Amino acid sequence: MSLLNINALKLSIGAAEILHDVSLSVDAGQITAVIGESGSGKSMTAYCVNQLLPRGARAEGKVQFNRQNMLTLDESTLCQMRGTDIGMVFQEPMTALNPVQTIGAQVAETVLIHGAARKVEALKIARETLNRVGLPEAQFPLSRYPHELSGGQRQRVVIAMAIALRPKLLIADEPTTALDVTTQAQIMDLLKRLVQEDGMGLFLISHDLGVVADVADHIVIMRKGKVVEQGATAHIFKHMLHPYTKALFKASSHKPDRAAQPQNTPILEVKNLIRDYALPRKSLVGSVPTFRAVNNVSFTLKKGESLGLVGESGCGKSTLTRAILGLEAIQGGSISINGQEVQAGHTIPRALRRNMQVVFQDPYGSFNPRHKVARLVSEPFHLLSTPPKGPARKAAISEVLTAVGMHPEDADKYIHEFSGGQRQRIAIARALIIKPELIILDEAVSALDVSIRAQILDLLAELSDKLGLSYLFISHDLSVVRAITDRVMVMKSGEIVEEGATEAIFQTPQHDYTRALLAAAPSLEDLMQ
């Protein structure tokens, strides 16, 4: 008998049925990975196990844990089991911790709630558990607050809270999605080690096949509230019986066809660019300390070329983007657009600025929700000296919407009526409307599901072929960069450490940091072979 047995589980919230006949199991000491795109019901299945469901949710069927059906237990029994028998780790480490309590208090809380020990003893257990998850006392005393830690370190604290009482089952809901690749690899290693040491069952939820592929013993593929396929990891990778599984694999390693050839004339030239941030003063006298976020960066982007920029969070890639776009003043160096140089201390003239547009990561946050699509898309017109008016404006809007695969009628809708993928298409339309030569894509596909991501990548490839666009493609996702760029730059601590043709870099990386990045990044292609 497995540790956790979910049998014919149905879940409805209000009138909508979210889960239909979900059955799966998790064994002690084993990792079961549940894979699916957003809306597949993978997280809801997990919340059925510890019964932390949203209001108005009704679950039917059986969730057999430790010979008890979790669906029939009362709230006080469930409270006793949460934290003791079932631990949980969440996606967003930045917000999963209480900002006003120390990490020691929060880990010890798990022990104290369940009366497993007195305060002194609980703090001792907290200390031991934090040591176990790789947060030694010297750098991470119990008195630290969450805001003093990085994302990866916070995730370790969350894991420590979940395993403090050595639960039999650990649920991890996208535990590494918000983290950098190298941190992601470390957290996955940690989870794997804990499963082995404690003989826990791990219910691992992910949207990323690559991440779970080499740790999971068992894989469950979900789609629209149903399990479409499940089995031992090796078996699934070998056979892939269900068409959706195949499609999912294919989309994960999708490579769009690109015909565009870079020309020799540069569209963007960045020379010795420097960007300093002012830090808070340490004393009342003396100069304001600064932090150099971008240090002496130079590169050239040719017409029709797609250039990748990869690096981990905090490496300065977003700062570099904002500097190029003229959103922030630079402290040194120059930026040339179409051969016209703008030195530090000068603003980019509008006539030049109109050659560049940007698409940001968050398709939900980057639109004003009170404006209609027509107004959102035509916003860049303010960069033109004579923006089109009346029918010409309408025609331009229809044209770009059609170009990105939307309908001209969508112009009269509001942004909340669209899905994430559609919104990203609208964001691209907004970038295209003044016919720029360069589009900067700042993590533009990172928030999208793999199948949608594949579609957007195809769209980008098609547009660059048709319009001769250049792309500066910024991403932390190495497989996407590999699929869509001609050349790639690797950035670390504000500097470009390596630059070269994409395939060459991926196959024979020269710099140690690039090697470390590539080693940490999960690659499906390697696994399939």
Added chain:
Amino acid sequence: MLIFTLKRLLSLGLSLIAASVAIFFVVEIIPGDPARLMLGINATQDAVDALRTQMGLDQGLLSRYWLWVSGLLQGDFGISYTYRVPVAEMVQGRVWVSLPLALYALLLSTAIAFPIGIIAAAKRGSWADWLVMGGTQLGVAIPNFWFAMIMVSILALKYHLFSAGGFPGWDEPLAALKALTLPAVVLALPQASILARVMRSSLLDTLSEDFMRTARAKGRTARGAMVHHALRNAMIPVLTIIGLQFSFLLAGAIIIEKIFFLPGLGSMIFTAITQRDLIVVESVVMLLVFAVILVTFLVDITYAMVDPRLRRRA
């Protein structure tokens, strides 16, 4: 925390200096000669000049500012133009009515707002929530002078539970407290309504935070998670409102003071303005500004105690 406190103290000092300069010069540019005003239009020019010298009005702006500020620091607020008594004495009697009244009202307001705000948030959408939301809406909408009159006519005139007005002085503490009760309740009602609504919405925001789910996953009950994790995080906006309310209650109670015949600061300032007793206006305004800045300082310190993230910024 120590550096944070010192920085806040420094900013408190600078604010006080800026405020004193502003108040002094605003009062200075108001036309009219106080000496002439005190002596009346029939006084001789010699008499007026003599009085001007006596009051130091013939000196330069800077030295008069210095005289005023150094006087304030020593507790010498000057002599009232109208009543010819030291302003400090006039203020002293009034402060001991207005300050206790403001504190009393604030205490009531918090004591009412916290529990009902918390209940409304915890039982969101229930009848209790509806009752709180409806009641507080009414509490904000009712004009306080009207509510004061209703209270007086019912509790004082009909049932004789309280006196309709007046203040017996602090020689009889219980009687004084009783005299302040009705005005405090009247003042507290709208404040409590606002505070309860802020408490509710702030708590609701906090309840939907990720760390609340984390707390539940650790095994906290819904109530335990609320008490141990939500309340402290929800306090920041509530503290801001409490700070603002105290400043308002201290000087803004003039209508209520009039209705209940209370000898408070509000009515004193009002009289001083109508009588052009500018030295009283100047000093009392400075005193109120000091109180507001002090409260702001205390609120800032409390913020930092509540939220460790604020300690680094200053």
